[in-house]
Amino acid sequence: MANDLRVAFIGAGNMAEAMISGIVKTGTLEPRQVTATNRSNADRLLELHNEYGIQGIMRDKLQLSSYDVIFLAMKPKDAESSLLSIKDHIRPDQVVMSVLAGISTEFMEEHLNDGQQVIRVMPNTSSMLRESATAISPGQNVTMKNVKLAKSLLSSIGEVYVIEEDQMDLFTGIAGSGPAYFYYLMEHIEKTAHENGMDVQQAREIGAQTILGAAKMMIEREETPTELRQNVTSPNGTTAAGLDALNENGGGTAIKAAIEGAMNRSKEITEQLAKVTVQ
Numbered sequence: 001m002a003n004d005l006r007v008a009f010i011g012a013g014n015m016a017e018a019m020i021s022g023i024v025k026t027g028t029l030e031p032r033q034v035t036a037t038n039r040s041n042a043d044r045l046l047e048l049h050n051e052y053g054i055q056g057i058m059r060d061k062l063q064l065s066s067y068d069v070i071f072l073a074m075k076p077k078d079a080e081s082s083l084l085s086i087k088d089h090i091r092p093d094q095v096v097m098s099v100l101a102g103i104s105t106e107f108m109e110e111h112l113n114d115g116q117q118v119i120r121v122m123p124n125t126s127s128m129l130r131e132s133a134t135a136i137s138p139g140q141n142v143t144m145k146n147v148k149l150a151k152s153l154l155s156s157i158g159e160v161y162v163i164e165e166d167q168m169d170l171f172t173g174i175a176g177s178g179p180a181y182f183y184y185l186m187e188h189i190e191k192t193a194h195e196n197g198m199d200v201q202q203a204r205e206i207g208a209q210t211i212l213g214a215a216k217m218m219i220e221r222e223e224t225p226t227e228l229r230q231n232v233t234s235p236n237g238t239t240a241a242g243l244d245a246l247n248e249n250g251g252g253t254a255i256k257a258a259i260e261g262a263m264n265r266s267k268e269i270t271e272q273l274a275k276v277t278v279q
């Protein structure tokens with residue numbers, strides 16, 4: 001990665017930190033190449049500076065023209081005002097990459113000047129450990145060079161998939177929000193283990209290793225998830241009893257509902273913002 005590339009994060013919350021951690025700790029960018037900014041929380045910027053060595057600058061002091069890449073990492077409700085606030089301070093050769101759920105490239109392009117390069121990005125917080133599943137959908141003005149830049153920058157936080165934008169809400173339901181489903185699963189593993197007399201910390205280690213092992217099997221082995229599941233399931237054995245209970249209690253239905261719930265919320269954010277903008 002070019003050692004004069006400069007990247008700014010507008011919004012310095014959980015997602016920005018997870019990405020900064022991955023980008024800086026892999027040495028993809030030197031800390032001096034990364035700046036984070038927020039509206040008013042100077043303590044938070046100092047915390048990020050102390051942890052990662054990056055610059056923390058208050059939003060009103062940020063010289064936007066000095067950055068090649070501007071990541072938007074605030075909440076979706078603040079997207080419109082943020083886009084309007086950067087609009088006349090950036091050049092078309094700079095690329096705006098937004099990680100905001102439900103914010104389309106069309107919405108970004110409409111709120112920026114003609115020809116502005118934008119890329120919609122959906123990472124997840126496993127960026128912190130360089131294990132994100134990240135999707136990108138380029139806007140209509142973006143150059144191939146900047147798509148390549150996005151891919152190589154984001155590959156420092158995990159795997160990168162270039163997808164059609166109409167799949168972005170679904171991707172958000174599976175991967176952007178996805179880590180939370182596994183944490184929720186784990187919370188229930190711990191609770192059940194505790195109720196049955198096991199130490200919570202020990203249950204957490206055992207549960208996490210089981211999830212990790214299953215994830216690696218699905219990535220590294222050729223068998224399908226169905227075949228892998230069948231290999232665990234002895235006739236009339238313990239797994240069959242567990243899976244029966246899962247099915248009887250709506251396990252599959254609950255997983256589908258979770259993904260579609262998040263996907264629909266992403267679509268709803270897009271629709272709500274479109275309405276506000278039209279009014």
Ligand SMILES: NC(=O)C1=CN([C@@H]2O[C@H](COP(=O)(O)OP(=O)(O)OC[C@H]3O[C@@H](n4cnc5c(N)ncnc54)[C@H](O)[C@@H]3O)[C@@H](O)[C@H]2O)C=CC1
Pocket residue numbers: 010011012013014015016037038039040041059073074075076078081082099100101122123124125176177
């Ligand atoms: N947390 C996650 O797992 C993921 C979050 N995202 C997206 O990332 C975005 C941020 O989410 P989190 O980091 O979880 O939220 P957060 O609440 O932790 O952070 C938001 C940050 O934006 C700052 N901010 C708000 N308005 C601003 C403005 N106008 N100018 C500068 N800074 C401003 C806030 O001070 C705060 O630092 C959201 O849009 C979300 O959809 C995307 C993928 C995963």
Ligand SMILES: O=C(O)[C@@H]1CCC=N1
Pocket residue numbers: 101172176177
């Ligand atoms: O919950 C949210 O809206 C964000 C987007 C994907 C993960 N977290």
